[in-house]
Amino acid sequence: VREPDLAGRHVVVSAGGTREPLDPVRFLGNRSSGKQGYALARTAAARGARVTLVAANASMPDPAGVDVVPVGTAVELREAVLRAAADADAVVMAAAVADFRPSAYATGKIKKKDGEEPAPIALVRNPDILAEISGARARSGQVVVGFAAETDDVLANGRAKLKRKGCDLLVVNEVGERKTFGSEENEAVVLGADGSETPVAHGPKEALADTVWDLVARRLG
Ligand code: C5P
Numbered sequence: 001v002r003e004p005d006l007a008g009r010h011v012v013v014s015a016g017g018t019r020e021p022l023d024p025v026r027f028l029g030n031r032s033s034g035k036q037g038y039a040l041a042r043t044a045a046a047r048g049a050r051v052t053l054v055a056a057n058a059s060m061p062d063p064a065g066v067d068v069v070p071v072g073t074a075v076e077l078r079e080a081v082l083r084a085a086a087d088a089d090a091v092v093m094a095a096a097v098a099d100f101r102p103s104a105y106a107t108g109k110i111k112k113k114d115g116e117e118p119a120p121i122a123l124v125r126n127p128d129i130l131a132e133i134s135g136a137r138a139r140s141g142q143v144v145v146g147f148a149a150e151t152d153d154v155l156a157n158g159r160a161k162l163k164r165k166g167c168d169l170l171v172v173n174e175v176g177e178r179k180t181f182g183s184e185e186n187e188a189v190v191l192g193a194d195g196s197e198t199p200v201a202h203g204p205k206e207a208l209a210d211t212v213w214d215l216v217a218r219r220l221g
Contacts, residue, residue: 002210005217007048012084013040014095014129016058018074022121023106032096034058036147036186039205040092040212041066047213052084056095074098074126081129085138090216092145093130093167101126134166143219145169145212151176158191168193169215171208190215 015037019027034055041053042063051066056077062068069084071077074097085091100123112118130146137144144167150157151174158172170191187202190211198215200208 002043002047004048006044006213009048009089009220010050010052010087011044011216012052012054012081012088012091013037013044014054014056014077014081014091014093014097015041016056017096018056018077018098018126019072020074020098020101020126021072021105022102023108023110025109028098028100028102028121029057030096030098032056034060034095035184036205036208037092037094038063039209040094043206043209044213047217052088054080054084054095056097074101074129078127078129078132081133082138085133085142088138088142089220090143090145091133092212092216093133094147097129098126100124128165130167131165134168141220143168143216145171145216147171147173149173149175155189155191155197158189162191162193168219169212171212 016034017030017032019029021027038060041051044051045065053066053068055068056071069080071080103122103124134144146165146167148161154172154174162170171188173188186205186208188200190198200211
């Protein structure tokens with residue numbers, strides 16, 4: 001049983017992975033399952049928060065008592081997060097947002113033509129939502145949390161990213177050969193803009209979620 005330490009708070013969580021369409025049937029996407037974001041939404045609700053879950057292409061049932069806003073692309077995710085953040089006490093960006101999207105969308109299915117080379121796919125940059133909400137907070141005192149996956153120099157790269165994004169907390173996962181990939185569990189270090197470093201031992205995604213909410217609750221006072 002969790003303490004209702006987020007009662008009266010509105011928190012926004014983004015989860016899943018964006019899909020950037022090329023034509024009506026194809027997209028550029030990523031392998032994010034959305035499990036960590038859903039665990040964050042469930043645990044925040046269990047701690048008494050009103051939760052808005054901006055879910056990008058996650059094929060999981062809506063968590064009980066959570067307001068789910070389904071989105072597809074990074075641009076849609078940005079709009080939903082900015083709208084929900086306006087009255088939020090905390091925003092946690094757990095979604096894997098595509099850094100780039102195809103510069104053009106074909107309204108009809110792209111066809112292969114005999115004897116012709118495939119056309120290259122031109123990309124344009126997506127907005128960095130985490131940096132945007134960190135730089136221009138919707139409310140004063142709002143706590144903003146980002147996620148980062150790093151393969152090497154985890155702490156140094158994490159610190160640099162925390163500074164670049166301007167968020168309050170950054171959850172850094174080590175990914176790569178030595179770490180179990182595609183696991184149900186997670187292992188991370190949560191870096192704070194105040195210089196703090198909170199290691200989270202290998203375990204269920206709920207445990208990491210609770211550590212994040214502990215750190216958020218402390219900052220909300
Ligand atoms: O820069 P990088 O993609 O490693 O940063 C990861 C963090 O930034 C995640 O919290 C992710 O949700 C967020 N992000 C974002 N907008 C982007 C790219 C990443 O908000 N375009």
